[in-house]
Amino acid sequence: MSGRNLDLGLLAVSALTLIAGSLLYWSGSAALARLAWLAGVLPILLTLTASSLLAVWRRQAGVDVLALLAIGFAWLLGEHFASAVIALMLASGRALESYAQARASNEMRALLRHAPREASRHEDGEWRTVPLDRVLAGDRLLVRTGEVVPVDGSLIQAAELDESTLTGEAMPQHREPGEPLRSGTVNAGAPFEMLAGATAADSTYSGIVRLVAAAQQSRSPWTRMADRYALLLVPLALAVAGAAWLMTGDAHRALAVLVVATPCPLILAVPVAIVCGMSRSARRGILVKSGAALEKLAQSRILFFDKTGTLTAGQARLAAIEAAPGYAPDTVLRLAASLAQASVHVSSRALVAAARERGLALALPREVHETPGAGLGGMVDGRAVRIGSLAHASPASAAAPWIAALLRRLSHEGASAVFLGVDGVTLGAVQLADRIRLETPRAIRMLRQAGIQRMAMLTGDRDDVAQMTGAMLGVTEVLARQTPAQKLAAIREAQRHGTVVMVGDGVNDAPALAAADVGVAMGAAGAAASAEAADVVLLVDRLDRLAEAIGIARRTHRIALQSVVAGMALSLIAMMAAAFGYLPPLAGAVLQELIDVAVILNALRALRAGPEGRPASIPQAQARRLQSEHDDLEQVLDQVRWLADSVASLPREIACARLAQLNQALREQLLAHELRDDASLYPELARLLGGSDPMAALSGGHREIFRLICMLERIAADQPAEGLDQESTPEVRRLLYELNAILRLHFAQEDELYHALGDA
Structure with missing residues (x-):
């Protein structure tokens, strides 16, 4: 009994x-x-x-x-x-x-009850039910409607998944073939096939169950x-x-x-x-391994972050496209991504993903060869294409003025770029960056409000790159060029002054996570060593959940x-x-x-939730849709930046034609988007957020965007038949740079807001 x-x-x-x-x-x-x-x-x-x-x-x-x-x-x-x-x-x-x-x-017992016991494996032309411990990597599995995904792997067919057990997200998520699949999620749609990538003992959910039991x-x-x-x-x-x-x-x-x-x-x-606090945390996708960890989290005042994968997304993404005079940014990206399809390098994957997001039709590369540490070469659309370092992309090409300016800017920003050479000539470059997570600025603010007095960023990056990231986020301290041993020493020193929390996601963070009073691992699908060494695991790969965890603990x-x-x-x-x-x-x-x-x-x-009550929220599907609209408009923003850089060097009639094309895109795409936001979306968000006028600042951004677009249209309409006159060129260039800056800032603010409301 x-x-x-x-x-x-x-x-x-x-x-x-x-x-x-x-x-x-x-x-x-x-x-x-x-x-x-x-x-x-x-x-x-x-x-x-x-x-x-x-x-x-x-x-x-x-x-x-x-x-x-x-x-x-x-x-x-x-x-x-x-x-x-x-x-x-x-x-x-x-x-x-x-x-x-x-x-x-x-909530914690629900995780244990949820654990699967068997799987349907394809054997001898039929599906057979086998004990879970007999499933091996490479097995073809069937997951029926309502069943739990038994092991980690990848999708063979598209699927609708209920990931609430792992992430707290209530709405089913659509996943495409080839996407990674974590054990513990539930099939919320039609039956699908998957390819096992690990045994049950090595899968995400088994690790979570072990942590919950402990x-x-x-x-x-x-x-x-x-x-x-x-x-x-x-x-x-x-x-x-x-x-x-x-x-x-x-x-x-x-x-x-x-x-x-x-x-x-x-x-x-x-x-x-x-136990209530631990269960409340589990409901929000925060696995606290012990009551001791929850108590120490409540006492914390010092916080250390790893940079890559914690404050940033940990993966390369498109930041900007630089095209040689006379070439369009989409042309540069299409040629580079077409060749990049033949490589599994992280930069190549980022190029292909960016091209597909923009709907570009990629060509099939031929005669591909790779030079380790330099880049790729091959034939695309009958032309000799190279991507990689500048020396590899066009070894016989002299550095053009636009290339020199780009190299200076990359040095200032501490960024990198993949250069594109076609038939021996450099046609452009694609700047890649590890972007700051959308929720990171909000998480930093929430942690400061929660009483964290010292926030230090630990990173192996160069000092100038680290200092720029730290300044952007407002952390109190930046420690660059840190080895795992130096991270460990920094935590030991900080423990003399109070309870220390360390947040990381990689194998090299495991010693620091174990040494801290509270180690926090980012994401259940992250490195197993960091999750095992940590006291708290954020099953939802979002940094702002850490601020929630501290609030729950206190x-x-x-x-x-x-x-x-x-x-x-x-x-x-x-x-x-x-x-x-x-x-x-x-x-x-x-x-x-x-x-x-x-x-x-x-x-x-x-x-229950704290006295602040239930935060304003929108469905995650709506948040993703709003963010995807910004992705669709990224091409228009690239045209603004490209024309701002090129307008002074283009022939008058071409400059005027490009300005007219840009004005049409701004009017039909971007301005229409902003008007819809102002008329329908912003009033809905204002009702959710409360207060007299919570969207005032973003509405003010709309007014400035409208003003700049109207001024560009008036200047274009006032030009003579032979093209853009010399007196108007500096003004056009100034307006374009202003428009580029305010649009990127405005989109970043909206993306952060949508991301926060979609998670609430």
């Missing part, structure tokens, strides 16, 4: 025997009434005796001895009805405790400390009861003291609150402390009232139960 079933059984027996005894007593059968009450008291006495002996054996707090003495003492004093009532109160308290623990650990068995330092304080209550209660008896000669006063001497505010409130700490202080204060007051004769045993039993209920209900508040 489980502990919860035992507690419910004791409650039922105590209640039924109390009612039966009371009916017998009122009917005049006092002897039979006492037997009925004894039938309810004995199981409680036996249970308390067993738990007290077990606590002594385990060297834990044996506080059940107070309840044992109270029930037995009441029976010996002839308070048979009071003894039965005390037994009922105690049984109901135990049942309430079991309910609270079950409710608090519901978390459920852990006892936090605060819980153990509460046990010790609860143990001090036993001699205190006995001393007060003995003193009351000796001073008054009334044994009933001693009994009343024992009845109300409840240790529940200590031994119950703390663990319930801690709220849990406050609730546990409130429960302990208020509950123990009430218990001590009740003990004094009983000692002075103001609280008889029967009333004391009822009061003790009310104190227990109040303490448990208060501790259960840690399961």
Whole structure:
């Protein structure tokens, strides 16, 4: 019989025997009434005796001895009805405790229940059900509707997946063939086939289940400390009861003291609150491995970040396209990405992904050859194409002025670029960058609001690159060119000044994560070594969840402390009232139960969101759609930047024609997009966010965008037939640079807002 079933059984027996005894007593059968009450008291006495002996054996707090003495003492004093009532109160308290623990650990236990046990594997032309431990990497598996993905792997067919168990995202996610697949997600659509990429033991979900199981068995330092304080209550209660008896000669006063001497505010409130906090975290995709980690997270004031993969996305993405005079940016990207299809290098994958996002039709490369450390070469559309370093792309080409200017800018920004050479001539370059995560600026602000006083960025990058990233994000300290050993030393030094949290995602972060007071690993699909070394794993690969985790930890700490202080204060007051004769045993039993209920209900508040309430939110699908609209407009932004760079060097008639083409794109695509936002989207967001005018700043950005576009149109309309005049060229160039800057800033602000609302 489980502990919860035992507690419910004791409650039922105590209640039924109390009612039966009371009916017998009122009917005049006092002897039979006492037997009925004894039938309810004995199981409680036996249970308390067993738990007290077990606590002594385990060297834990044996506080059940107070309840044992109270029930037995009441029976010996002839308070048979009071003894039965005390037994009922105690049984109901135990049942309430079991309910609270079950409710608090519901999300964590759901993860364990969710674990798959078998898989459908393709064998000898048919699907066969096999035990999960027999699945190997490379096996072809079938996942039916409603089934759990058994192992990590990749999709053979498109699928609709419920990833809520891992990420907290309620809406099903559409995944395309070839995309990675994590175990633990649920098939929310039609059956699909997948290719196993790992065994069950090495898959994401098995690792999470192991971590959850360990978390459920852990006892936090605060819980153990509460046990010790609860143990001090036993001699205190006995001393007060003995003193009351000796001073008054009334044994009933001693009994009343024992009845109300409840240790529940200590031994119950703390663990319930801690488990509630851990469950609340799990609901938000934050796996806290132990109560100790949650407590330390609540005390943290110093935070260290790894840069790559933590503050940044950890993968190369298109930042800008530079084209030689006379060539369009899309032409440069199409040729480079066509050749890049033949390589698995991270830069090549970034080029292909950028081209596909823009809908560019890629050609099939031929005669491809790769020079390690330099780049690729091959034939595309019958032309000799090279991508890679400048020396590799066009070894015989002299550096043009635009190339010299680009190289200077790359040096200033600490960025890199893939150069494109066609038939021996450099036609352009694609600048790649590891972009800052969309949620990182918001996460930094939230962490500062949460009370983090020192935020240091650790990175192996050059000092100038690291300082630029740190300045953009507003971290308090930047430590560049850091080896794993130096990261470890920095954390050891910081621990002399307070509790240190370290956030990282790679194998080289594992030593620092293990050394910190609280190690936080980014993403369940990240490096296994970092997840194993960490105390907290962000199952959702978002940095702002760390700020949520700290907020949950601090709220849990406050609730546990409130429960302990208020509950123990009430218990001590009740003990004094009983000692002075103001609280008889029967009333004391009822009061003790009310104190227990109040303490448990208060501790259960840690399961709910904080007093800030439910944040404004939009469906994630809508957030992604809004961000994808910006991706579609990226080509227009590239045209603005390209024309700003080129307008002074283009022939007058070509410059005027390009300006007219750009104005048409701005009017039909970008301006139409901004007008739709202003007319329909912004009022909806303002209603969600609240306040008098929360979208005022972004609406102001729209007005400036409209002004600049109108000015460009007027200048274009005022030009002579032979083309753009010399006096207007500097003004056009200035307006284009202004428009480029404000559009990129405006899009970044909107993307951050949509990203935050989509996660809420």
